[in-house]
Amino acid sequence: xxxxxxxxxxxxxxxxxxxxxxxxxxxxxxxxxxxxxxxxxxxxxxxxxxxxxxxxxxxxxxxxxxxxxxxxxxxxxxxxxxxxxxxxxxxxxxxxxxxxxxxxxxxxxxxxxxxxxxxxxxxxxxxxxxxxxxxxxxxxxxxxxxxxxxxxxxxxxxxxxxxxxxxxxxxxxxxxxxxxxxxxxxxxxxxxxxxxxxxxxxxxxxxxxxxxxxxxxxxxxxxxxxxxxxxxxxxxxxxxxxxxxxxxxxxxxxxxxxxxxxxxxxxxxxxxxxxxxxxxxxxxxxxxxxxxxxxxxxxxxxxxxxxxxxxxxxxxxxxxxxxxxxxxxxxxxxxxxxxxxxxxxxxxxxxxxxxxxxxxxxxxxxxxxxxxxxxxxxxxxxxxxxxxxxxxxxxxxxxxxxxxxxxxxxxxxxxxxxxxxxxxxxxxxxxxxxxxxxxxxxxxxxxxxxxxxxxxxxxxxxxxxxxxxxxxxxxxxxxxxxxxxxxxxxxxxxxxxxxxxxxxxxxxxxxxxxxxxxx
Numbered sequence: 001x002x003x004x005x006x007x008x009x010x011x012x013x014x015x016x017x018x019x020x021x022x023x024x025x026x027x028x029x030x031x032x033x034x035x036x037x038x039x040x041x042x043x044x045x046x047x048x049x050x051x052x053x054x055x056x057x058x059x060x061x062x063x064x065x066x067x068x069x070x071x072x073x074x075x076x077x078x079x080x081x082x083x084x085x086x087x088x089x090x091x092x093x094x095x096x097x098x099x100x101x102x103x104x105x106x107x108x109x110x111x112x113x114x115x116x117x118x119x120x121x122x123x124x125x126x127x128x129x130x131x132x133x134x135x136x137x138x139x140x141x142x143x144x145x146x147x148x149x150x151x152x153x154x155x156x157x158x159x160x161x162x163x164x165x166x167x168x169x170x171x172x173x174x175x176x177x178x179x180x181x182x183x184x185x186x187x188x189x190x191x192x193x194x195x196x197x198x199x200x201x202x203x204x205x206x207x208x209x210x211x212x213x214x215x216x217x218x219x220x221x222x223x224x225x226x227x228x229x230x231x232x233x234x235x236x237x238x239x240x241x242x243x244x245x246x247x248x249x250x251x252x253x254x255x256x257x258x259x260x261x262x263x264x265x266x267x268x269x270x271x272x273x274x275x276x277x278x279x280x281x282x283x284x285x286x287x288x289x290x291x292x293x294x295x296x297x298x299x300x301x302x303x304x305x306x307x308x309x310x311x312x313x314x315x316x317x318x319x320x321x322x323x324x325x326x327x328x329x330x331x332x333x334x335x336x337x338x339x340x341x342x343x344x345x346x347x348x349x350x351x352x353x354x355x356x357x358x359x360x361x362x363x364x365x366x367x368x369x370x371x372x373x374x375x376x377x378x379x380x381x382x383x384x385x386x387x388x389x390x391x392x393x394x395x396x397x398x399x400x401x402x403x404x405x406x407x408x409x410x411x412x413x414x415x416x417x418x419x420x421x422x423x424x425x426x427x428x429x430x431x432x433x434x435x436x437x438x439x440x441x442x443x444x445x446x447x448x449x450x451x452x453x454x455x456x457x458x459x460x461x462x463x464x465x466x467x468x469x470x471x472x473x474x475x476x477x478x479x480x481x482x483x484x485x486x487x488x489x490x491x492x493x494x495x496x497x498x499x500x501x502x503x504x505x506x507x508x509x510x511x512x513x514x515x516x517x518x519x
Contacts, residue, residue: 006033007040008055037061056083067097151261167217172263173250252286317436368403424463430456
């Protein structure tokens with residue numbers, strides 16, 4: 001809908017002009033009127049109508065004087081002069097000042113209608129040209145902003161005055177949904193900063209590499225942003241508030257537009273570190289960068305095996321304190337690696353699956369209620385934050401300890417015997433398991449000997465020999481295979497131990513049975 005303004009010193013004429021044709025049908029609506037030239041000038045400059053109908057003879061300022069003043073202040077609207085004079089000089093002066101039509105009174109309805117129809121065509125054409133120009137300017141601005149943040153712009157390419165980019169300081173802010181369950185972001189950055197950003201005065205908003213990016217311009221914009229961050233620090237966001245829906249990363253301030261890519265790289269780097277944020281954290285700033293830049297470790301299988309071994313041992317010894325400490329050490333280690341977050345997720349997936357496999361192997365007679373591999377891996381891959389995955393680990397480890405625990409055991413020594421019963425096949429040593437239970441190995445050895453009635457090593461040997469006797473009677477495996485299965489890497493050492501505790505060799509023991517031994 002286009003707008004028009006009427007200026008005539010006669011009220012009857014003003015009312016008549018509003019009624020002489022069907023303005024609504026011609027897509028026009030009246031936004032104001034005036035009875036003298038000064039009021040007309042003020043009203044037109046304030047309301048900026050698309051069309052002005054001006055009486056040439058009015059008090060205080062004539063219609064032509066008003067047109068002169070309007071054009072001097074870059075008024076671009078269309079003008080129709082209404083005159084009781086048909087003098088050519090008036091018409092010539094009007095045309096020189098950009099008047100579109102010069103109509104003489106009394107106004108002819110058909111003549112006015114034809115003039116309005118022509119002006120509507122001109123306004124539509126102007127709008128199309130303006131839209132085309134704005135599209136070109138927007139495209140050029142986006143290209144320039146892309147070149148700036150990627151560091152591909154050179155000083156000679158930038159005419160900041162053409163794009164309203166001049167400022168004393170700049171800063172890049174990038175943001176995304178805080179939660180994956182959220183829909184599209186419904187808050188504008190202007191709303192968050194509580195500013196009127198008309199004409200992109202405070203900031204530019206654009207998309208770069210599928211990220212929402214804000215270029216803050218000027219000290220005032222940076223101060224408002226800092227105030228916004230301070231408010232968040234002092235008052236954590238309420239559920240469903242604007243900040244509660246966002247995660248924000250921001251780079252360092254720079255004083256030259258050509259250096260804005262430094263601020264952008266800061267913000268992008270920090271956004272990539274979002275995975276390591278603590279629970280409820282909504283912002284990451286360039287102040288964190290010194291810690292990130294010092295990171296130089298790489299994920300490795302040795303560390304994976306180390307964490308797996310520790311956690312499997314602590315789970316079997318029901319040492320919840322050590323489990324928690326190891327998860328904290330895991331978190332610290334992962335924070336110090338420079339690998340891609342997807343690689344970190346893969347490391348955690350492998351760790352979980354290895355622990356699951358080992359626990360199922362050790363406690364193969366128990367039905368530990370693990371989730372399916374696909375369920376666990378899907379959870380790990382979809383979580384935004386490391387703390388969520390570690391909390392899942394902690395819950396899983398508690399489930400494991402409850403599943404393998406024996407409610408009849410009421411002392412640490414019972415836990416140690418339970419651990420030996422399930423791990424005698426490994427290279428188990430008192431010096432290795434004592435710390436798992438929080439004991440000095442020498443002290444634990446004395447307690448063990450006094451309570452059980454034999455030494456730790458003797459007890460383990462007895463466990464191994466008893467199991468080897470069962471396997472010998474099954475007659476499925478060769479002697480050296482049985483030796484390996486019960487924890488003896490050297491078959492000769494197995495023979496020596498077996499004869500010590502049984503009195504005869506493994507082969508002789510097997511011959512005493514009714515089954516035919518393996519050759």
